[in-house]
Every structure is written in C-alpha cells, then in structure tokens.
Amino acid sequence: xxxxxxxxxxxxxxxxxxRYTVTTDKTKLGKIAFIEHRPEFAKEVKARDIIVAGKNFxxxxxxxxxxxxxxxxxxxxxIAKSFARIFFRNAIxxxxxxxxxxxxxxxxDGDLVEIDFQTGKIHDRTKGVVLDAKPLPDFIQKIVExxxxxxxxxxxxxx
Amino acid sequence: xxxxxxxxILANASHNSKVAPGDVVIADVDxxxxxxxxxxxxVEGLHKIGKKVFDPKKIxxxxxxxxxxxxxxxxxxxxxxxxxxxxQKIPNLFTEGxxxxxxxxxxxxxxxxxxxxxxxxxxxxxxxxxxxxLGSTDIAGAMATGKCWFKIPESLKFDxxxxxxxxxxxxxxxxxxxxxxxxxxxxxxxxxxxxxxxKNASVSSRLTLCNMAVEMGAKxxxxxxxxxxxxxxxxxxxxxxxxxxxxxxxxYRVDVDKVEPQIACPPTVDNVKPVINVEGKAIxxxxxGTCTNGRLEDIEIATKILKGxxxxxxVRLLVVPASTKVYLDAFDKGxxxxxxxxGGIICNPGCGxxxxxxxxxxxxxxxxxxxxxxxxxxxxxxxxAEIYLASPATVAASALAGEIVDPREHI
Numbered sequence: 001x002x003x004x005x006x007x008x009x010x011x012x013x014x015x016x017x018x019r020y021t022v023t024t025d026k027t028k029l030g031k032i033a034f035i036e037h038r039p040e041f042a043k044e045v046k047a048r049d050i051i052v053a054g055k056n057f058x059x060x061x062x063x064x065x066x067x068x069x070x071x072x073x074x075x076x077x078x079i080a081k082s083f084a085r086i087f088f089r090n091a092i093x094x095x096x097x098x099x100x101x102x103x104x105x106x107x108x109d110g111d112l113v114e115i116d117f118q119t120g121k122i123h124d125r126t127k128g129v130v131l132d133a134k135p136l137p138d139f140i141q142k143i144v145e146x147x148x149x150x151x152x153x154x155x156x157x158x159x
Numbered sequence: 160x161x162x163x164x165x166x167x168i169l170a171n172a173s174h175n176s177k178v179a180p181g182d183v184v185i186a187d188v189d190x191x192x193x194x195x196x197x198x199x200x201x202v203e204g205l206h207k208i209g210k211k212v213f214d215p216k217k218i219x220x221x222x223x224x225x226x227x228x229x230x231x232x233x234x235x236x237x238x239x240x241x242x243x244x245x246x247q248k249i250p251n252l253f254t255e256g257x258x259x260x261x262x263x264x265x266x267x268x269x270x271x272x273x274x275x276x277x278x279x280x281x282x283x284x285x286x287x288x289x290x291x292x293l294g295s296t297d298i299a300g301a302m303a304t305g306k307c308w309f310k311i312p313e314s315l316k317f318d319x320x321x322x323x324x325x326x327x328x329x330x331x332x333x334x335x336x337x338x339x340x341x342x343x344x345x346x347x348x349x350x351x352x353x354x355x356x357x358k359n360a361s362v363s364s365r366l367t368l369c370n371m372a373v374e375m376g377a378k379x380x381x382x383x384x385x386x387x388x389x390x391x392x393x394x395x396x397x398x399x400x401x402x403x404x405x406x407x408x409x410x411y412r413v414d415v416d417k418v419e420p421q422i423a424c425p426p427t428v429d430n431v432k433p434v435i436n437v438e439g440k441a442i443x444x445x446x447x448g449t450c451t452n453g454r455l456e457d458i459e460i461a462t463k464i465l466k467g468x469x470x471x472x473x474v475r476l477l478v479v480p481a482s483t484k485v486y487l488d489a490f491d492k493g494x495x496x497x498x499x500x501x502g503g504i505i506c507n508p509g510c511g512x513x514x515x516x517x518x519x520x521x522x523x524x525x526x527x528x529x530x531x532x533x534x535x536x537x538x539x540x541x542x543x544a545e546i547y548l549a550s551p552a553t554v555a556a557s558a559l560a561g562e563i564v565d566p567r568e569h570i
Contacts, residue, residue, distance in 0.1 A: 009342050019516055024203055056376065062275075062278040084346070090296065093296035
C-alpha cells in the first residue's frame with residue numbers, strides 16, 4: 001500500500017477547501033481530497049493507500065467533509081505524530097482508521113507499507129523497518145471496534 | 160486538590176462529584192448547534208440514527224456560512240436543513256448572523272455545556288461556559304441523546320496582566336499567545352484566560368480571546384464569568400470559579416503592556432510577527448467581521464479610523480456585522496454610515512468572505528488583510544491568494560493606506 005506523505009499542521013482547508021464542500025455527496029468529496037494542495041492525489045490514489053503526516057493533522061475547521069473525503073478516496077489509514085482533536089473524533093466516528101506514531105519521519109512518500117491493526121505494527125517494506133503505533137485509549141478503541149459512533153451509542157443503549 | 164472551571168462544569172454535567180484530567184465522562188449538554196455548512200451531514204447522521212432530537216428547544220441551527228445562498232447547491236443544502244427543522248419542530252432557526260454571536264446573544268449562560276458543529280464554538284467559553292467544537296456525527300449523536308462524551312482535558316493557564324497600549328487590542332494579545340505556543344501548543348487542552356487584563360477587558364474582547372483558542376489546538380477556551388458577564392447577558396447562570404489550588408499543566412504569563420500590534424502572516428495562524436515587520440505590503444481586500452472581530456466594539460474601532468477619510472483606490476473594504484443586533488446598533492450609532500462614506504461595503508450579517516464562498520472571494524496573487532481567525536491557503540479563494548490576520552484597527556488603517564500599516568499612527 002503506497003504512502004502519501006504530508007508535513008505538519010495539514011489543515012482542513014488543504015484537505016477539503018471550503019469552496020468545494022457545499023455538498024454531502026461522498027463520491028464528489030472523494031474527488032476533491034487535497035484538490036489544490038496536491039492535485040495528483042485524487043487522480044492517482046489507489047484503494048488501501050495510506051496517508052502519513054507530521055503533527056497536528058487535520059487542524060482547523062470542524063468540517064467532517066475532510067475525513068469523509070479521505071475515506072471516500074479509499075485511504076485505508078492515516079498515520080500521524082498527532083491529530084487535531086475534532087478531526088480525530090470525526091475520523092473515529094465515521095470509521096476511518098487512525099494511528100499515532102512518533103517515528104513517521106522514517107517513512108517517505110511512495111514507500112510501500114503494511115499495517116497490522118491488531119498489533120499496531122507498521123511495516124515499511126521499502127525501508128525494511130517496523131514501527132510501533134501508540135495504542136488508542138480504551139474508550140476510543142471501543143468506538144472503533146463498534147465501527148463508529150452511531151453503532152457505539154446503539155450498543156451502549158443510548159439510542 | 161482543587162478543580163478548574165472546566166473540570167467543575169464537566170463534573171456537574173456528568174453527575175460526578177469530582178473529575179480529573181484523562182477521565183472520560185458522558186455529560187448532559189445544554190445547547191447543540193449546527194450551521195448551514197455542517198448541518199446537512201448532521202441531518203444525514205440523524206436519519207441513520209433514526210431518532211427525533213432529544214429536546215427541540217435546545218437545538219440551534221444557524222445559516223451563516225453561505226446565506227443568502229450564492230448557488231443552487233447552497234440553496235439545496237438550506238432546503239434540506241429547513242425540511243429537517245420543520246420535521247423535528249425545532250423552534251430555533253436563525254439567518255441573522257454568525258452562529259457563535261447568535262448563541263452568545265440568545266442562549267449561552269455561565270455553567271452551560273455547549274457543543275457546536277463548528278470549530279470556533281470555543282468562543283462561547285468567554286461567558287464562563289464549557290463550549291467546544293465537534294463534527295457532524297458527534298453533533299447528530301448529541302442531538303439524539305442530549306449527551307456527549309468528553310475526555311477531561313488538562314488545563315493551561317494564560318495569566319494576562321497589565322493594560323494594553325494605544326492601538327493594542329485583544330486580537331493582538333491572542334495572536335501574541337499563539338505565536339508563543341504554536342498551532343498545537345494547547346492541543347486537546349482547556350485554555351483558561353485570567354489575570355487583571357482579562358478582568359478589565361470587555362465581554363467583546365474576551366470573546367475574541369476564546370475564539371482563537373482552537374487556533375492553538377485547544378478543546379475549549381474559558382474565562383470566569385463575573386458581574387460584567389451578567390450585565391452583558393441579562394440572564395443568570397451558574398458562575399463557577401477555578402479553585403486556588405486547581406491544577407494546571409502549564410502556566411503562561413503575558414505582560415500586556417509590552418504587546419505591540421501583531422499580524423499572522425500566511426499560511427498559518429502561528430506565523431505571527433509585529434505589524435511593523437510587514438509594513439508596506441500592498442493589499443487588494445480588507446475585511447472586518449466574523450466571530451472573531453465582528454462585534455460593535457470592533458466596528459466602532461474601525462469607524463474611528465475610517466471617519467472622514469477614503470479607502471485607498473483598488474482596495475475593497477468589506478464590513479460584516481456579526482449579527483443583526485450588531486448591525487442595528489452600529490447603524491443607530493452612525494458607524495455604518497461613516498464606513499459607507501469612506502468607501503467601505505457593508506454585507507449582511509454572517510461569516511462573510513471568511514470561508515471563501517461568497518462576498519469577497521480572492522483571485523490568484525491577491526492579498527487580503529482580515530480581522531478573522533484563519534489564513535490557510537485557499538481559505539478565501541485561490542490557493543495562491545495571501546491572507547494576513549490582524550485587529551480591526553490594523554485592518555481599517557491598512558485599508559486607508561492601501562498597504563499594511565501599524566495602526567498606532569492612525570488613532
């Protein structure tokens with residue numbers, strides 16, 4: 001699975017500029033992911049590719065269109081040093097897998113990487129290294145296991 | 160061990176006698192807000208949930224990001240949300256200003272827990288409430304259940320002391336703080352503003368401070384409510400104070416006397432410099448408005464600078480009152496007439512051009528100086544347009560000069 005590498009503080013205007021988000025159509029949103037920041041992304045991305053970024057990924061607006069667009073572009077996971085909190089919640093809520101890893105500097109754009117979601121091991125096959133993701137807090141892990149917030153609320157009897 | 164205001168509000172709302180940072184609680188919410196840009200996905204989330212909203216009176220919907228609709232797509236989203244509001248018998252649909260200003264004017268009380276599908280929902284914390292931004296699915300969950308989960312955040316204390324010099328405003332102070340801590344300096348944390356500057360500051364200035372807490376990653380901004388808050392709101396609430404022995408992860412002190420006019424340069428909010436360092440940069444657009452700086456106090460500051468003068472040729476000055484109330488007050492005081500005579504353009508209350516969807520979109524290579532809170536590439540139009548963030552005084556003085564200038568010589 002190919003890595004698309006990004007830097008620090010990738011904000012939601014770079015992921016899904018506000019001028020393009022006057023829609024809830026997921027197919028349309030998948031096509032506008034990084035449309036101005038990295039125009040080749042939506043054209044070349046393949047199913048199960050991975051985004052790797054620095055700190056504070058997804059900062060800025062609360063627009064859920066950002067993780068929805070990334071998921072609709074068929075990205076299988078986003079790995080970053082840290083995530084902005086609203087983006088983090090949004091991604092977990094819609095079932096876009098996130099991994100937090102301090103060592104992302106060792107991964108480069110275009111590397112081929114595989115993730116074992118059970119163990120949190122990130123295997124960079126291009127570099128021949130294995131990196132560890134930090135485990136998610138227990139409460140968040142429960143939401144992930146249920147497949148997002150709505151299923152979680154239902155299973156806990158809130159709905 | 161004592162508690163902070165944030166901890167006390169979340170303990171009360173989650174029916175716990177005590178909470179500590181790191182605890183996960185399920186809290187009752189007092190207000191759940193969404194706007195025209197985020198509500199369409201909330202509506203879809205609620206349809207998936209298949210339940211009615213928990214209490215229509217506690218749901219607030221505001222059309223502010225693109226109202227009146229500038230395109231068929233935008234009109235269609237408004238239509239979808241209007242149908243939802245009718246179907247769910249929600250009595251609170253507003254089209255008369257920025258969502259945060261509407262909440263502040265009509266709904267917020269100290270001690271409330273407020274969740275909004277907008278990142279700048281941290282603004283309302285200036286009234287002694289816990290208020291935070293969430294995405295559409297979380298908001299759909301909160302609308303259905305009246306509850307929301309929170310991890311109790313660590314708190315950072317920002318102790319602001321002294322009096323600002325001439326031409327220095329809350330915007331300069333919050334930009335200076337963001338310069339110091341960076342775009343993720345308060346990530347996941349509560350940012351509590353205190354000190355004699357905050358006590359003496361107007362409610363409008365306090366709102367500006369809390370508004371930009373999210374620009375350093377904060378979960379919420381918060382300021383202890385006081386007599387000034389009560390007079391401003393004209394309603395009561397539960398006024399809570401942080402205990403003397405409350406625990407803060409870190410404390411920052413800012414000597415307000417020493418702060419100079421600040422400006423955030425493109426393309427990030429933490430790229431802050433003194434205005435004098437970028438003086439002379441030519442501008443095409445100047446914008447005063449938004450949830451950050453679109454209140455009466457801001458329009459008054461701008462009017463004093465603009466009165467009897469002319470906006471530079473080739474500069475479009477846009478002024479957007481944050482609400483209809485602000486609009487009418489600014490009109491009654493004659494501010495808007497002076498701005499119009501100086502060559503400024505007044506647009507209807509709302510977010511204006513801040514999100515790049517209408518009322519002043521930027522072309523490639525253009526430069527805008529704005530009193531808003533974000534300067535990311537592509538936010539207001541073409542990705543190669545540049546956005547500088549500053550106080551309404553700096554924006555107004557720059558509009559007259561046709562280039563970025565330090566406002567102190569114009570006051």
